[in-house]
Amino acid sequence: EPEVTQTPSHQVTQMGQEVILRCVPISNHLYFYWYRQILGQKVEFLVSFYNNEISEKSEIFDDQFSVERPDGSNFTLKIRSTKLEDSAMYFCASSSQQGGETQYFGPGTRLLVL
Amino acid sequence: AQSVTQLGSHVSVSEGALVLLRCNYSSSVPPYLFWYVQYPNQGLQLLLKYTSAATLVKGINGFEAEFKKSETSFHLTKPSAHMSDAAEYFCAVSDRRSSYKLIFGSGTRLLVRP
Numbered sequence: 001e002p003e004v005t006q007t008p009s010h011q012v013t014q015m016g017q018e019v020i021l022r023c024v025p026i027s028n029h030l031y032f033y034w035y036r037q038i039l040g041q042k043v044e045f046l047v048s049f050y051n052n053e054i055s056e057k058s059e060i061f062d063d064q065f066s067v068e069r070p071d072g073s074n075f076t077l078k079i080r081s082t083k084l085e086d087s088a089m090y091f092c093a094s095s096s097q098q099g100g101e102t103q104y105f106g107p108g109t110r111l112l113v114l
Numbered sequence: 115a116q117s118v119t120q121l122g123s124h125v126s127v128s129e130g131a132l133v134l135l136r137c138n139y140s141s142s143v144p145p146y147l148f149w150y151v152q153y154p155n156q157g158l159q160l161l162l163k164y165t166s167a168a169t170l171v172k173g174i175n176g177f178e179a180e181f182k183k184s185e186t187s188f189h190l191t192k193p194s195a196h197m198s199d200a201a202e203y204f205c206a207v208s209d210r211r212s213s214y215k216l217i218f219g220s221g222t223r224l225l226v227r228p
């Protein structure tokens with residue numbers, strides 16, 4: 001069964017460093033999302049991406065964040081200068097269509113900023 | 115704005131007992147509603163979804179949920195709890211006004227006692 005994969009599973013970084021979180025969505029999917037879950041809190045939307053551009057972003061997704069789909073298979077989230085409060089689990093999701101279509105989630109990357 | 119409220123951050127049941135996890139939503143348009151389950155150290159897995167067809171929706175692992183428009187509810191039930199059901203459960207509504215991003219509730223941790 002196709003699945004969304006994410007690498008790395010865990011990342012520890014120093015405050016101010018850049019990190020890139022990688023996701024491989026399901027191959028025929030067209031809509032891509034990043035969410036995050038700070039420990040003990042709810043899952044929050046960060047950004048949605050379609051047709052090689054951002055379709056929506058949340059208030060959390062400021063200038064320190066960027067996304068791209070560099071090669072037609074990977075979908076990356078970059079944080080340019082990490083802050084302590086960026087520590088969270090980051091989930092990638094993809095779906096084949098919008099509307100009521102299921103978003104399939106990856107296993108997540110746990111980011112710890114020291 | 116759309117939102118989801120999950121009553122009870124923790125629910126504890128005995129093995130074999132009924133499971134009832136509550137979810138209420140707020141939406142200005144007919145909603146698409148989802149229940150996801152998160153096992154420890156794993157991603158989010160879809161249990162079931164409502165997309166304006168039958169109001170009683172059956173999902174995986176014996177779970178079902180009923181959409182009640184008059185009560186703005188989408189409660190999750192299972193007739194008989196199993197130890198393997200212990201996990202965190204998230205209710206979510208799809209934001210149909212924009213990119214169909216998922217708006218999650220704060221989650222309910224289900225504990226199953228032997």
